[in-house]
Amino acid sequence: MISRQQRGFTFVEVLVALVIIAVGVTGLVSLQRTFTQGSVRAAERSAALEIAQHRLELLRFNEYADIVSGSATVARDGKDYQVVWTVTPQYYHNGWKTSGDVGLPNPLPSEPDAKAALVQVSWTSRGGEADAASVEGWLSKFNMRDGGLVITNPPPRSEPKVTYNPGAAPEVIAIKLTDDSNATLFQVKETTRPTPSVLTKDGRRMVTFDTVTYDQATQTQRVEDFATVECLCKFVGIQDDVGRTPQRLILKDDQLTLDPDGGKLVRKMVGEPADSNQPELCVECCRDHHDNEEMVASGNVYREESAAARLPSGDHRHFRASSFILGTGLAQASLNENYLEVCRMRRIDGWYEVYPDWEMQAVTVSTSEYLVDEASNQTYANYVRAVIRALVLGEALPAAPNDRDATLMNGSYQLIGRAIYLDKMSDSHLQAVISAIQNGEDDWLTKVPFYEVNNTLLGDWDSSNTGVATVTNEEIETIVDPDRNYYGNYSRGRLTTVAGGTTQVTMLSQGGNTGIIGRPPIHVRDIGRDISSAMNITVEERSGETTYFAVSGEFHCLFNKVTGNTSSWQDCKKNDYNGLTISASDLNVTCSFSFVGKSATPIYSCNGIQQGSSLSIQFGSSNPGMVFTPSVISVSNIQANDPEQDIDIRINN
Template sequence: MRPAYGFSLIEVMVACIIMLIGVMGFVRLQSHIMQSEQSRHIAGIARQLAHEKLTDLRDFKTLHRMDENSSFQSIADNLGGKIVAGDIDISVDGDETELQRFNQQWQVRDQFYVDTDNDNVKDSWRDYEDIPNNHALPSLPEQKWVTISVKWTSAKGLTQTTSLQGIVSPVLSYRSIHGIQQTPSNQRVPRVLLAESAPAMKGSHLINGDVNVSFSQPSWPSDSASTDISITQFKRHESETEVLTQANFRTINCDCQIAGAGRGKTPSMTILKDQSLVNQPGSWVNKTVGIATAGQNPLCSSCCRDHHDTQTMLVEHSNYSPGPSAHQHFGINSNGDYTLALNIADPYLEICRFKRIDGQFEIYPDWQLINLTQFDSQYLHDESNRLAYQQHVLSSLRAALNNQQPASLPLPQINMFSGALQLLSRGIYIEKLRPEHIEFIRQKVASRQLDWLDYLPFYDIDVTLLANWRSSAEHIATISQQPYVLEVDQQHLQFGQYSRGRVSGLTIGQAQIAATIHRGNAGLSHRPPHVPPSNLHVSQANTLLLSVQGSAKPRSNLAISGDVACIVKQVTDYVPCQYQDPKRADYVDLTSLRVSDSAQEFTCDITINSSPNSSFFNCAPITEKWQGALHLATEPVNPQISLHWVSEALGIVPGPSITLPEPLTETSNFEYQVLIIVK
């Protein structure tokens, strides 16, 4: 009898059930994918609505109010522009019977560029409500900070929201360009402008006619994981400043993992179009991508995914790396050694640069440092020094255009007594440009057209708190190199102090002081570099020769110097004043602070640095074996603050006076500090 072949009924039924389960799962998966695509489509429409509203607000016809919605002045909460606040019904799939309802609202904060540390130099943007009444303000806000929110209800009945933030400046749309055209009658040689009373190097470059580009002071939004830099282009008028453009950059540190082949973006770039500078969005390409580990800044998703170069990107000059080749990716193991990340899931460090465009941060090519310099904080208060620095910046830019090594800024020897002296370091950066853009500028330079700076985006950035400082003879003079930690710990006498670039002269002699910084993104970051030191391109500033002077015996060149710390009392604890700038501007005028000795035998000066670099006092020259009292006072008396001394030996000493417990035999650096408490 021949054996039977085939399947039993039970086997067929089991196979059908398995197939049915698979089909049902596939159907559910397809349904989920379709719902996800629909959700992303609707979210994209919401973002587009927000972008259209921001563009609508910027398209005003006049500055001052003439009717309800067509002026810069009329922009306020849910007011301004042609698109009204409220519900908007939009067809999301082409079927006019199926409409998705969106609700659009916006809030507006009027902001002014004001002086927050009472040094007669404007340094920070502040909301109108946070500015003290004694500040003289222009008739119009210098910018409006807009937050646009679009809400909708998802298919599951959940309320969804997307938000867009952006700046609206008092610049009419037809004038909002980077390059300002000039005529032969208004041509001027580019030069540097500085406020004479600035305690630190603040100012701007005059690039064309009366158009200025500001110097920049980096800031740290919340911690050391990112660095913010703002560059403002403006005109000075007799009673107010007219802001033309403002560029906001963020340099962010991310922890990533290799994800393999995928889709990532090329960087957005500044390009030359119709003899104007415009932002060109990045494009999607196939390349190696990464993913961000959980719990980081949302920008890390783009940073890890996109910050990879391909050979095609290098050929087309649309790469991130400033060098001729793509940078490699490295992680740091438990021993502190760098390991090359090549395989999927390999961890690596990444540092990316973003630019805010239409309210959102877009990834940009890496920072490109072309020259680094250093000098003491008083250097640019001299007219001849300002002219020398002006020529230094211009020659550095010309050299970079021609792929040449810029020259260093020649500086004289610095003479000081024992005590403290603040040094500054500045980096000149340029934007990554395409070859045809560079050639366009070269032709203008060659033909002596003075508007060439209109087409070369460059940035003069204060990198004092980011550079690495070194002294060749630390027994003669040390220089501060503190890690970026702003915390209040009364037990360990920490009150938010942070210092870099402060020279402390110890004894008679000479020392060479040098500042170095990484040329790319790593230079504008407090985190460890994302590649090994051997792979980094490092720039070194001109070396300064420092001479500590005084008489040998009896010694009369001693000094007492220390931090001026400021903290604000909150409900349960204290925070550093640099987190409370409005209060600091209101109640702590450091220019009114005085330090003196009981017998008026020497002079005490206060160096006021830009936050978060700690300000400090320096009393010199003091004769050996001096023992007396130091006194604090404010003129006029400020009832909103209390003055104290802090000593390593005595702890916190309440009140404005302190008596040295022992005669002074050596220069005292950081043993004593002033503590200001805002009530």
């Protein structure tokens, strides 16, 4: 007789077990399939974005007249991607306008001031669904009103040639790297994107922009792709060969080049992200943004700080996150504690690596029209060169251009803020630049690692007399949520007149890395290092004559993106406004709209409305899918500037 302990499994028990195993295996297979599909779709989207960016770069390197719309099919990893690029002309006349807009220059220039390029890539995903991605950029002709750049063709050569297209003022300013006003071959440096791009993730920010230096003699260029990222980190401790030394530019054979000793693994303090809800670059930021004694001795450190303030390991100080969040003062963080960090990073060989901190030296504010004007633009570019020269020689900084004050009629106007940054150079590097200046070398500026950046959307703006004019200083947001009235953008530096008189408009920018992301200081060294710039605004009020007023407001635009069987609302891009028109029933009233960069809220303004007038303002578009709410604004017996009347736009294509 078989005991209970010796008895085997019954057929029913075996059958039940097999069913349970089968169900579990089926779930695992399904889960694996889901993971695989997600990975494939991510790879497809990454490939599509690379294709779109590559096409945009190809357009940038074309001759200006050859930058036209087109299409192509690109094969990548066995899949066909359909690429369509749409190029639209852009004219600057009281703001940027394109064909069909009201208020275009008359007569129309033979060539547009700039061209907006939208590159759209579509493909069929592995699951059979339609998918798409897009990028956009602005390109400008050679003789832009940004310093009178000249392109002279060098002798024929076998190497690939690069055609340089200067960026469009007022968003982008090209700085000639020569003191010779008669030079026909020289280097040019500019921040290529109209404004820094601001992203947010769980309240933390990352700002990216490019700087390009183009050499006309050799028709080559160096592109520096920067990211400044905000992280919440946690101290781990001192470790061997985990953290890296900073990357930086040094002077070799009279040319700026990457330091071969940069990015090396050394023994030093390291950190790690305190949680997973942060930008991916926080892994490198938390790990590498620490110094050691050897780095201090060599002068190649991430953050400048006095020797007395540094830790025994040579590291610069870090401060507890709670100190800044709760406003309880600056308390130094210790091992295993959380601390706030902001890192400047540069893309090197395809990867972002941590760079020495930003060092802001000067800021300047002006109207958009000031920077578009050729003479004023040249004045500002000369000022930038003078600032860098004074910093190198250890002299007092020159005063900002004194012709920036403006007299305006009633209306809304976008102001521009710009900042100058200079990286620390080694003693030998600095002495080489000083010698070049003293020896009268016209191209001494090619040896200096400086950057001129449009920080309109990152500075803090204020008007001294809000009874005369107000200026926007909205919270930095990039959230898209129609129900909560967020539109993926925000406004700073937009001036709206209220009444006749004078006001002083000021923009204040924080020094160091936090200034780039628009945050308060996170280190004691940065407290009090903010720099401001001001300009006087006079609003005309003509006594005894007809008084004029304005109607203005913002465009709150959302685009309904359809992917396969799903759709989602996304914030509109510049090209989505192509074909938009604003017209007033009074033909003497001029209406226009403009915006600065892809993160700014577009604004419209109808100026020159005579006191007591009654009229209507109508919004329309050549795009039948663009719906305005309201589409018409009625003004009756106007006696003051109308309160801002914002327009909601929904685009269904």
